[in-house]
Amino acid sequence: MAIVKHDTVIDNDWITLDAEGDLPAGDVNIIVPLDRWKAEQDSLKGRNGGVGVLLVPGDAPEDIAADLDRLALIAIRFPAYTDGRGYSYARVLRERYGFAGEIRAVGDVLRDQILNMHRCGFDAFDLKDDADTALAKVRAAMAEMTVYYQPTGDGRATAGSLRERRRAGQVG
Amino acid sequence: MSLQIVTANRLDDGLVVFMTANHGWSDDIHQAVLAEDQAHADDLLARASTRDQDIVVVGPYLIEVEASEAGIVPTKYREVLRTKGPSVRQDLGYQAGQ
Amino acid sequence: MYRYDDFDRQLVLERTEQFRGQVARRLSGELTEDQFRPLRLMNGVYLQLHAYMLRVAVPYGTLSGAQLRQLGYIARKYDKGYGHFTTRQNIQYNWPKLAELPDALLDLARVEMHAIQTSGNCIRNTTTDQYAGAAADEIEDPRPYCELIRQWSTFHPEFTYLPRKFKIAVTGAPNDRAAVRVHDIGLRMHQNAEGETGFEVIVGGGLGRTPFVGKTIRDFIGKNDLFSYLEATLRVYNRFGRRDNKYKARIKILVHEIGAEEMARLVEEEWAQIKDGSLKVSDAEIAQYIAQFAPPSFETLPDDDAEFARRKVENPGFAAWVRSNVVAHKQPGYAIANVSLKPIGGIPGDATADQMERVADLADQYSFGDVRVTHEQNLVLPHVKKADLFSLWAELSNAGLATANLGYVTDIIACPGLDYCALATARSIPLSQRISERFGDLDRQHHIGELKIKISGCINACGHHHVGHIGILGLDKRGKEFYQITLGGDASENAAIGKIVGAGFSEAEVVDAIEAIVTRYLEIRDAGERFIDTYRRVGTDPFKEVLYGDR
Numbered sequence: 001m002a003i004v005k006h007d008t009v010i011d012n013d014w015i016t017l018d019a020e021g022d023l024p025a026g027d028v029n030i031i032v033p034l035d036r037w038k039a040e041q042d043s044l045k046g047r048n049g050g051v052g053v054l055l056v057p058g059d060a061p062e063d064i065a066a067d068l069d070r071l072a073l074i075a076i077r078f079p080a081y082t083d084g085r086g087y088s089y090a091r092v093l094r095e096r097y098g099f100a101g102e103i104r105a106v107g108d109v110l111r112d113q114i115l116n117m118h119r120c121g122f123d124a125f126d127l128k129d130d131a132d133t134a135l136a137k138v139r140a141a142m143a144e145m146t147v148y149y150q151p152t153g154d155g156r157a158t159a160g161s162l163r164e165r166r167r168a169g170q171v172g
Numbered sequence: 173m174s175l176q177i178v179t180a181n182r183l184d185d186g187l188v189v190f191m192t193a194n195h196g197w198s199d200d201i202h203q204a205v206l207a208e209d210q211a212h213a214d215d216l217l218a219r220a221s222t223r224d225q226d227i228v229v230v231g232p233y234l235i236e237v238e239a240s241e242a243g244i245v246p247t248k249y250r251e252v253l254r255t256k257g258p259s260v261r262q263d264l265g266y267q268a269g270q
Numbered sequence: 271m272y273r274y275d276d277f278d279r280q281l282v283l284e285r286t287e288q289f290r291g292q293v294a295r296r297l298s299g300e301l302t303e304d305q306f307r308p309l310r311l312m313n314g315v316y317l318q319l320h321a322y323m324l325r326v327a328v329p330y331g332t333l334s335g336a337q338l339r340q341l342g343y344i345a346r347k348y349d350k351g352y353g354h355f356t357t358r359q360n361i362q363y364n365w366p367k368l369a370e371l372p373d374a375l376l377d378l379a380r381v382e383m384h385a386i387q388t389s390g391n392c393i394r395n396t397t398t399d400q401y402a403g404a405a406a407d408e409i410e411d412p413r414p415y416c417e418l419i420r421q422w423s424t425f426h427p428e429f430t431y432l433p434r435k436f437k438i439a440v441t442g443a444p445n446d447r448a449a450v451r452v453h454d455i456g457l458r459m460h461q462n463a464e465g466e467t468g469f470e471v472i473v474g475g476g477l478g479r480t481p482f483v484g485k486t487i488r489d490f491i492g493k494n495d496l497f498s499y500l501e502a503t504l505r506v507y508n509r510f511g512r513r514d515n516k517y518k519a520r521i522k523i524l525v526h527e528i529g530a531e532e533m534a535r536l537v538e539e540e541w542a543q544i545k546d547g548s549l550k551v552s553d554a555e556i557a558q559y560i561a562q563f564a565p566p567s568f569e570t571l572p573d574d575d576a577e578f579a580r581r582k583v584e585n586p587g588f589a590a591w592v593r594s595n596v597v598a599h600k601q602p603g604y605a606i607a608n609v610s611l612k613p614i615g616g617i618p619g620d621a622t623a624d625q626m627e628r629v630a631d632l633a634d635q636y637s638f639g640d641v642r643v644t645h646e647q648n649l650v651l652p653h654v655k656k657a658d659l660f661s662l663w664a665e666l667s668n669a670g671l672a673t674a675n676l677g678y679v680t681d682i683i684a685c686p687g688l689d690y691c692a693l694a695t696a697r698s699i700p701l702s703q704r705i706s707e708r709f710g711d712l713d714r715q716h717h718i719g720e721l722k723i724k725i726s727g728c729i730n731a732c733g734h735h736h737v738g739h740i741g742i743l744g745l746d747k748r749g750k751e752f753y754q755i756t757l758g759g760d761a762s763e764n765a766a767i768g769k770i771v772g773a774g775f776s777e778a779e780v781v782d783a784i785e786a787i788v789t790r791y792l793e794i795r796d797a798g799e800r801f802i803d804t805y806r807r808v809g810t811d812p813f814k815e816v817l818y819g820d821r
Contacts, residue, residue: 057513082308082391084431088508091428096543112292112309119427144288147281149421151548152428159277159421160555184297185367186322227299230317248749250688254319258689260617260699264350264365265320 002134005102005124009131014052014073016106023047031075034059037067045070054106057085061092068099076122078107087120094121095153114141119154174236174247176213177204178220179254180229188254188266189229195219197229199266201255202243207234271334271640272417272562274382281424282379285386289313290372297369312392312430314385315371318692324348324363324371325388326378327395330402330416330440331359331643335634338641340381342626348374353626355611355619357683357734358437359397359643360388364690386424391432393423393504398440399447400644403563404606404652406598409459410467412442414559415496418551422497429504433511434519436504437476440469444763449645451475451484451765452737454521455503460490468492473503473533474525477731481767482522485530487537493556498549502541510536566638566653571603575656588663590712591674596659605656607637609649609666610673610681614710615703618684619647628669636662646683646722648676678715679723679788680706683734687727687744688751694727696744696751701725704781709788718788721801724759737761739802740787741768742780753780757787757813758805771810772818783817790816 003010015024016031024030029050037044037053044051052073053064064071074093076086086105093099104124105117114125114137127134148156178191182199189197190204195216198204207213213234219225220232236247246252257265274282289309296306310316314325326341333341341361345353348370349363356362366374378384387394396419403411419438423429429436439453450456456472468490475484491499510528512518525533582589597606609629611619621629629649633641636658637651644650654662666672675681682705685691687698702725709715724738728745735741741756752774759768775783788801790812795804805813 082431083513084391084429085509085513087428087431088505095547110305112305113431116425116427116430144291145281145284145425147277147284149281149424150426150428159281162277163275163558164555181317181321183303184369186317186320188320223299223302226302227297230303249751250319250694253688257320258699259697260689260703 001126002129002131003104003124003126004134004138005104007135007139009135010124012126014050016054016075025049029072031073034063038063041067041070052102055086055089057083059089061089061097065097068093068097068101071099071101073102073104074099075104075106075126078105078109078113081108081110081113087116090117090121091152111137111141114138115145118142119148119150119152119156121153175239175244176207176210176216176234177201177237177244178207178213178216178232179204179235179251180220180232183228183230186230191216191220191232201237201246204237204244206237206239206244271332272329272413272559278382278421279379282382282384282386283376285313285384285425286372286375286379289375293368293372308390308431310368311389312387313371313375314388315366315368316389316692318364318690319688319694320690321365322368322371323690324366324374324385325356326361326363326383326385327388328359328361328383328643329420330396330398330413331400331645332402332413333641333643334381335630335639335641337381337383337630338633339627339630340377340383342623342630344374344377345623345626347377352620352622354617354686355621355643355647355649357645357647357685357732358388358395359400359645360395361643362686364686389435390430391434391436392430393426393432393436393438396420396423396438396440397448397453397645399443400642400650401447401597401606401652402442402642403565404599404601404604405443405445405447406600407445408443408600409461410442411560411563412440412457412459413563414556415457415469415493416440417559417562418497418556419500422500422549426504429508432504432508433513434516434521436507436521438500446761446763446765447644449734449737449761449765451763452477452481452734452761453484455500456484457496462490466492469496471499471503473537474522474530475765476520476522477734477736478520479517479729479731480520480523480526481731481736482526483765483767484522485525485533487530487534494551494553495545497551498545498547499537499541501549502544503537505540506533506536565601566640568601568604568653569655571655571657573602573656575603578656578659581660585660587667587674588660590716591663591672592659594674594678594716595672595676599653601653603656605654605659607651607654607659607662608644608676609651609671610675611648611671612675612681612706613670613673614675614680615707617699618682618702621649625669625671628665629671632662632665646681648681674712675715677720677722679709679718679721680715681722682706683722683724683738685726685728685733687725687733691727691732693730694744695729695746696727696753698725698727698733698742698744701742701744701753701777701780705784708781708785718792719800721788722761723784734761735759736767737765738768739800739805740784742784745774747774751777753777755780755783755787755817757810758802760802769810772814786816787813 031052050072256267472484642650684702688694726733737759756768
C-alpha cells in the first residue's frame with residue numbers, strides 16, 4: 001500500500017474510522033464516513049487533529065459544501081474502478097465549492113484510471129502497490145496523454161483554448 | 173449426466189480452443205479432454221481458470237458435448253458454430269480448414 | 271469535412287501508444303483479463319464467438335475517400351478481406367489478432383480515424399443524418415456540432431465509467447433519418463420563435479430489452495449552451511443512474527423511474543451551476559467548425575439534365591435505381607446517391623476490401639471525396655452531379671453495388687447474430703438472406719413500396735427490431751432458433767415501438783409468415799399507403815388473422 005501525491009510517495013498519517021466506535025486521541029488525524037460527520041460534527045470540529053470525510057458512491061458532496069473549510073481531506077472511495085460516480089463528486093467539490101484540500105482516491109484505484117481522476121480534481125492516490133511501483137505507475141499514467149479536449153478544473157490547457165491562443169497569435 | 177469439455181478463446185489471436193488432457197489447449201475439439209462427471213468438470217474448469225492460464229486463454233467455460241466414434245460434437249448450436257465458423261461464410265473459420 | 275489538426279493527431283497517436291502498452295501488459299500477465307477488458311473495450315476490441323472483433327468509429331458516419339480506402343486496406347491486412355457496417359454508422363472487423371491491433375489502430379490513425387469509445391460504458395460515437403450537408407430538407411448541417419460533441423466526449427475524464435453505454439444522435443432535418451428518438455440523448459435542430467437555430471433535447475430513448483421512445487426535457491437549447499447542457503445531463507446520469515442491475519442501468523430507466531419532469535428539473539438545476547462556465551462555446555468557435563464543413567465547390571447547374579432524363583428513358587435498370595436509391599439534393603443539378611450493401615441474398619452491411627476501395631475511388635471521382643455510412647447499413651455518395659449518375663450507376667453495377675432496393679423490403683437491417691456475436695441467441699443473417707431472396711424480384715419490391723424489416727439476434731436489439739415496420743427478434747427456445755415478429759415500429763420523427771403480433775415462428779415458418787403479412791397488406795392498403803400507414807389505420811388484427819387464423 002502506498003499513497004502518491006504530487007509526484008511523491010507520502011506517509012499515511014490519517015486513520016479511517018468506521019461508522020461507529022471510539023474516537024482516537026484528539027491529535028490523531030481521522031477520516032470519518034459522511035453520515036458520522038453529519039451526526040457528530042459538533043464534537044469532531046473541536047478536535048486538534050485533522051478531520052477528513054469519506055464519500056462513497058451514493059453520497060452527496062453537496063452535504064459537506066458548507067463544511068469544507070473545516071476539512072483538510074476528502075477521501076472518495078471506488079468500491080470497483082468501474083463505478084464512476086466519484087469522478088463527479090471530485091469535480092463538484094473542486095470546481096463548484098472550491099475545495100482546496102486533498103482529495104484522495106481510495107479503494108479500487110488502478111493505474112489506468114489515475115489520469116482521469118487527476119483531471120477531475122483528485123491529487124492523492126492510494127494504490128495497492130509498494131512505494132516504488134506505485135510512484136512509477138502514477139508517473140507513467142500522468143505522462144500518457146498530453147492533449148485534452150474538455151475543460152475541467154485541473155488547470156490543463158484544452159486543445160480548444162490552445163487553438164484559440166494560436167489563432168489570436170496569428171491575427172495579432 | 174452428459175459429457176462436458178472446457179472451451180475458451182486464445183488470448184493472442186482470439187480463436188476458439190479446447191482444453192486437452194495435459195491442461196494445454198487445442199483448436200481441434202476432438203483433442204479435448206472429456207469430463208464424465210460434474211466433479212471432474214469443475215476440476216478442469218478450475219485448472220483452466222488459474223492466473224497462469226489467464227495469459228494463455230480468455231473466458232474458459234464448460235460446454236456439454238456428445239462423443240461418438242465420429243468425434244466430439246457440442247450439444248448446443250452456438251457451440252457447434254464455434255467449432256466451425258459463421259454459417260453464412262463457410263469459407264471462413266475452422267470449417268474452411270484454415 | 272473535418273480535418274485533424276496537430277492536437278487531434280497527437281491525441282490519437284498517444285492513445286494508440288497507450289493501448290499498445292496496455293496490450294503488452296496484458297500479454298505479459300501484468301494485467302488480468304478482468305482489468306484489461308474495459309480498456310480493450312474502450313478501444314473497440316471485443317471478444318466474439320470466433321475471435322476478437324474491432325469496431326472502428328466513423329464519426330457521424332462521414333468518411334473521405336482516403337479513409338474508406340484505408341478501411342479496405344485494413345480489412346485485407348489485419349482481417350479476412352471484408353468488414354461489416356453497423357447500425358451505429360461504424361465498421362467492424364471480425365478476425366483481428368490482439369497482438370496486431372495496436373498496428374491496426376496506428377494505420378487508422380494515419381487517416382485520422384480511431385476506435386476510441388466504440389464500446390464500454392462511456393459516450394459512444396455520435397451518429398447523425400447520413401445526408402447531412404446535402405439533404406434538400408435540412409435546416410442546418412448538424413456535423414459541426416457532431417464534431418464538437420466528438421471532441422467533448424472523447425476521453426471525457428468524468429464520464430468514462432458511466433452506469434452503462436451512452437449514445438447521442440443528432441438530426442438537422444425535420445425528416446429524422448438518425449432515429450434520434452430512440453437514443454440516450456437525441457438532438458433535433460429546429461428554429462425557435464426568435465428565428466435562432468438550436469436543439470430540442472430528447473432523453474431516455476432506447477431499444478434493448480426495455481424499449482422506450484425518448485422524452486423531451488427541453489424544447490430549445492441554443493448552440494452556445496449545448497455542451498454545458500450535455501455535461502449537466504451526463505452528470506445527472508453518472509450520479510443517479512442505476513448501477514445495481516446492468517439491465518436497468520441505461521438512462522432510459524432513470525428517466526422512466528423518476529419521470530421526464532423530474533429528470534428535466536435535475537438537469538436544469540445542474541445546468542444552472544455550470545452554464546456560464548468554460549463549456550460555453552462562442553459564436554466564433556462554432557463558426558470555425560461550420561467552416562470546416564463548408565459545402566464543396568458545387569458547379570452552378572440547371573436542376574434538370576437532359577442526358578440524365580434520356581438515360582432514364584432508355585435504361586429501365588438505371589431508372590429503377592434512380593427511383594429507389596437517388597434522393598433530392600439541396601444544390602440544383604446534384605443528387606444524393608445511395609449505395610446499397612443489401613444485394614439480394616447477401617449479408618446486410620458487409621463489404622469486401624475491393625468494394626470499399628471501389629466506392630472510395632467513385633467518391634473521389636463523383637462526390638468530392640465524400641462518403642457516408644448509414645445506420646441502415648448502406649453507403650452514400652452525397653454530392654453527385656445528375657449528369658454523372660448514369661456513369662456512377664454503371665460502375666457500381668460492375669462492382670455488385672447497384673442493387674435498387676433502398677427502403678424496400680429487401681433493404682433489411684440485421685445484426686451479426688449468432689453467426690458472429692457472443693451474446694446472440696439466434697442467427698439473423700441467414701433469415702435476412704432468405705427474406706431477401708423471397709422478395710428479390712424488383713418489380714414486386716417496388717409494388718410493395720417502403721417497408722423496413724429489422725432483425726435482431728437477441729434482446730439487446732442491435733438490429734433495431736423494435737423500430738422495424740416489421741421487426742424480427744431471434745430467440746432460443748429449448749435449443750432451437752425461433753423468431754418473434756413485431757409490427758408497427760418506426761425509427762423516424764414519428765417514432766414508435768412495434769407490438770408483438772403473437773406467438774413466435776420456427777426458422778422454417780418465419781419467411782412464410784413475413785410473406786403472409788406483406789400479402790395481407792397489399793390486399794387491404796388504400797391508395798398511396800405505405801405498410802406503416804396501413805398498419806396505423808388497421809392495427810394488428812388483420813395480420814393476426816392471416817398468421818394465426820382461429821388459433
